[in-house]
Amino acid sequence: MLTVHHLNNSRSQRILWLLEELGLPYEIKRYQRDPSTMLAPKELKAIHPLGKSPLLTDDTANGRLTIAESGAIIEYLLDTYGNGRLAPARGSAEFLRYRFWLHYAEGSIMPLLVMKLVVGSVAKRAPWLVRPVAKGVVDGINKAFLGPQLKLHLSFIEAELGKNSWFAGEELTAADVQMSFPLEAASVRAGGAAMPNIDAFVKRIRARPAYQRALEKGGKFELGS
Numbered sequence: 199m200l201t202v203h204h205l206n207n208s209r210s211q212r213i214l215w216l217l218e219e220l221g222l223p224y225e226i227k228r229y230q231r232d233p234s235t236m237l238a239p240k241e242l243k244a245i246h247p248l249g250k251s252p253l254l255t256d257d258t259a260n261g262r263l264t265i266a267e268s269g270a271i272i273e274y275l276l277d278t279y280g281n282g283r284l285a286p287a288r289g290s291a292e293f294l295r296y297r298f299w300l301h302y303a304e305g306s307i308m309p310l311l312v313m314k315l316v317v318g319s320v321a322k323r324a325p326w327l328v329r330p331v332a333k334g335v336v337d338g339i340n341k342a343f344l345g346p347q348l349k350l351h352l353s354f355i356e357a358e359l360g361k362n363s364w365f366a367g368e369e370l371t372a373a374d375v376q377m378s379f380p381l382e383a384a385s386v387r388a389g390g391a392a393m394p395n396i397d398a399f400v401k402r403i404r405a406r407p408a409y410q411r412a413l414e415k416g417g418k419f420e421l422g423s
């Protein structure tokens with residue numbers, strides 16, 4: 199039996215979506231973020247030492263497997279239960295693109311989006327006396343590094359999505375599932391920048407029945423700003 203250890207408003211939402219696309223039976227064990235720190239509760243560390251979500255456990259005939267890291271969970275699910283679905287054939291041009299986006303989501307774009315969120319919260323959390331200084335530092339980091347880097351990456355994604363309907367080509371793959379979380383976050387945090395292909399991608403995934411079923415099962419999903 200597959201169990202998704204699901205933290206509210208988190209990357210584990212996309213694992214629920216993948217499972218719904220695959221039509222696999224699974225259970226959800228729910229965990230709530232601490233509202234002040236936004237960190238996961240300590241119960242998740244009992245499942246895996248990092249205590250992050252998503253975590254997948256699979257109770258097999260040979261015992262329980264515990265898998266962390268979205269990309270590794272996606273590959274495990276497709277290798278074990280996919281029967282060739284949601285991944286292009288190895289050796290094809292689509293497969294190269296598929297593997298690129300599968301890694302890119304957590305390796306390149308998510309760190310920038312998380313940095314933006316953390317840096318943005320610094321000025322708000324600073325004691326009021328030093329708040330103007332903190333704000334100056336934050337503005338400097340945004341101007342010199344985060345702003346240009348995010349622009350570079352989002353323009354690249356925007357251009358790539360102009361070439362095909364989905365990240366690997368004309369078929370939906372698990373690379374789209376993996377990219378859904380950063381693009382949901384980016385479409386909220388872009389601050390009104392024009393990204394029509396990214397916006398259309400987000401609309402397209404939200405229209406899928408499997409995505410909607412995953413939302414119903416996962417509960418409230420709001421990435422905030």
Ligand SMILES: N[C@@H](CCC(=O)N[C@@H](CS)C(=O)NCC(=O)O)C(=O)O
Pocket residue numbers: 205207208209210236237238239249250251252266267268269304
């Ligand atoms: N690269 C990891 C990131 C896991 C991660 O940081 N998950 C966040 C939720 S989106 C989390 O568990 N945050 C709570 C915490 O760090 O305590 C993955 O894709 O699985």
